[in-house]
Amino acid sequence: MLRMESPAPPIKVENWLRGQPLTSFQPGKVYIVEFWATWCKPCVAAMPHLVQLQDKYKDGGVEVLGVAAYERARTADEARSNLDAWLTENFSNLNYRIGFDYTGNMNKLWMDPSFSVGIPTSFVVDRDGHIAFIGFPTQLHDVLPKILNGGWRTSDEARAADTERIAEGERTMHEMTRKRALTEPIFAKLTPAMKAEDWAKALSAVEEAVAVMPDDVNFRALHADLLLHKMRDLQTGLPVMRQLVRDAIDKKSELWMAGAMRQLFDPANDNSHFPPAERFAMGKNLSEHILALNPPQRAEGSKFLSYGAVAQYYYESGNKDRAIELVEVALKSLDRPEPIPDELKQQVMSLLVQALANYKDEKACHGPLCATPQDGFPKESKRRRRKRKHEKGS
Known part of the structure; x- marks a missing residue:
């Protein structure tokens, strides 16, 4: 020691x-x-x-x-x-x-x-x-x-501080060892199932993980993703999604809320089967909490983690200007001195620049990285567009 x-x-x-x-x-x-x-x-x-x-x-x-x-x-x-x-x-x-x-x-x-x-x-x-x-x-x-x-x-102060530090370190290492012992057998089943796209086996492994680690946001988000987007099982998936949203807001965690938002408004997902009213209601609730927790005008904060999904919510809701503004704020947050691994930075930047091009419907660039609008990008639904026009008219 x-x-x-x-x-x-x-x-x-x-x-x-x-x-x-x-x-x-x-x-x-x-x-x-x-x-x-x-x-x-x-x-x-x-x-x-x-x-x-x-x-x-x-x-x-x-x-x-x-x-x-x-x-x-x-x-x-x-x-x-x-x-x-x-x-x-x-x-x-x-x-x-x-x-x-x-x-x-x-x-x-x-x-x-x-x-x-x-x-x-x-x-x-x-x-x-x-x-x-x-x-x-x-x-x-x-x-x-x-x-x-x-x-x-x-001094007694020094001895007490060192004893407390060691006790806390031992508790943390014990918890890490316990979690590793729980997750290793789960990943042994989950990883090959995901690679083989055997969603039933993957779901079984994830449900096992959620049962023993309900506060692991990665397993919780993957649980919703498997049910809603891989298996398209709304009957089982919607209650899981609702609970994820409630827990994310209760925890006041941007990480959790961002994970939930991506299940609802990731452009890579086909959400056409998702009840639009409930999807947009969840998106509105999460977006408001994220922006209150990490507002655009505040200089610090890793906005690139959550603002992409929030921007997609506003875009599909018909507020294109707000969507563009949030993506631009997220891109600026990538340039601040709080560093992230280069591979993750390039991946996030690529997605944000692509979203910006899609929202503006023209070529968009950030530094050396540029993108042009994509075909088939999720846009505001006709039904929601009619509703928005009706609300403006009234």
Whole structure:
């Protein structure tokens, strides 16, 4: 177990992308070892604070080093290249070291034995080479001065915090192990059934998953998708869909609401068999909650996750201008500094640009990516168009 007072493990990274290589911890110096990734929004948000800490305490023998051990890419070379480009674009004047590790060695040495299950995670190595703190980087402003004056490691506060951290880490790892034990046999049945398009077997596996993990939004959304779109079983599927919508709204979760919206307004799905009045009522309810939770005028927020389906609802409802506006906001949110994996970014951008072209009925571009209108794209139904005109006339 790695905890406060443990000797610090060695630093074994593949490359140092910023700063001089660190071969060992020097006696008399204090080191902040920060595990992070470019796709992790809290990690990115913490970086300016680490820059400030490095600048503020450099004369006191403090050295910050970031360990990028979680970059997502198909190969180490691709991950290293993406990371280097990201640092150049976003932190060109970074004042602390950045080490890169794709092998998993740093996780085995530091994260796993300390029961640290998420990033960002900060380790502080004290002047004698022992661990003084493990926790979130947001805590460093309070904890670091106490470490530097020598009073932290002997305090009741430090011991209590470390004990609580370990207990929480053990609970989280236990839950992850339990969930993995539940999902592995389910995926062993679900994956081949989905590939073979054996929807009955896939449904059986998903229903098993939902029974033991009702709060897993991915299984819940797939349950609705199989019934409504693969098997076109409205009698069974509509109650499942209604419950998904209710739970998404009750949880006030944009992720859940986006998952429900995609079942209702994904252009790739044929919804012609779905009762129009109920489909649009659900879409209206979800859209209003999503936009209240993550409004267009608010700069932050990953709008690209939910706004595509919301825009499709407005488009099919006859409000083309609103649909265009929301897609454009979603595209702008992809350009903000909260990074997502490149493959996902390209996939989402492609779908949004295609939607924009369809809504405008003309070629649309975002950066180098362009699209032309598609034939057969879901449009407002004649029945709904007549109803809308009637409402305007009255």
